[in-house]
Amino acid sequence: MIFKVYFQEDKTQVPVREKTKTIFVKAGSEREVRKKLADQPYNIEFVTLVSGEFLEYEQQNEDFKVLEID
Structure with missing residues (x-):
């Protein structure tokens, strides 16, 4: 499964919409x-499962990359 992670680059940062970044991670669950x-x-704000049409849409972005972290 592929998850989209919304985060701030520093754990001490207060979440601010304009500074939020995203990455895609391949994993079995949000945990x-x-x-x-x-x-x-x-500083992870939100993790959401990406599938179906939403995944297809995200894959059209030229910057789309999925991290496979062990």
Whole structure:
């Protein structure tokens, strides 16, 4: 499954919409995504499953990349 993660680059940052970044992560569950990113300095705001038409739409973006973190 592919999840879209909305985050701030620094854990000390207060979430601000204009500074929010996104990444796509391949994992089995939201919990697994959070566990894989635990060692990153990210302040994770939201994790959502991406599938179907939403995934197809995201894949059309030339910057679309899926992280496969072990």
